[in-house]
Amino acid sequence: MQLNNLHNLMQRRKALRNRLTPAEASLWNRLKKSQLAGKKFRRQHSFGYYIIDFYCPAAKLVVELDGQIHDTEEAQRYDRQRDAFMQSLGLKVLRFRNEDVLQNMSGVLQEIERRLVD
DSSP states (O other), rough: OOBBBBBBGGGHHHHHHOOOOOHHHHHHHHHGGTEEEEEEEEEEEETEEEEEEEEEEETTTEEEOOOOOGHHHHEEEEEEHHHHHHHHHOOOEEEEEEHHHHOOOOHHHHHHHHHHHH
C-alpha cells in the first residue's frame, strides 16, 4: 500500500504549495535547496491522507507550522491523531507556532538542525 504522496491529493498539495502562509514561505526560503545542514526538504508532502508542511526524508523529520486555527480543542485533537500516525511510520514530528518562525527564525532553525541529527 502506497502511503507517500497519494495521487488523489496531488492537486491539493500543489494548491497548498502555491498559497504558502507568510511563516511557511519564510521557513521554506531557509530550508529549500539543502541549505540547512545539507539536508533536502520537501514542502506539502503527504503521508496517507495527511499533508504535512515540510519533510526531510533523510532524517525522517516532519516539520509542522501551526497558526491560530490550531488553537481549538478540535484542531489539537486532530493534530494529536496526525502526529500519532506519523510517529507510527517511524517519523519524528516537530511543531512550531507561526509566530516563532516569524520572530525567532534562528531559534527555529537551530531546533530543526538539532533534530536532523537525533
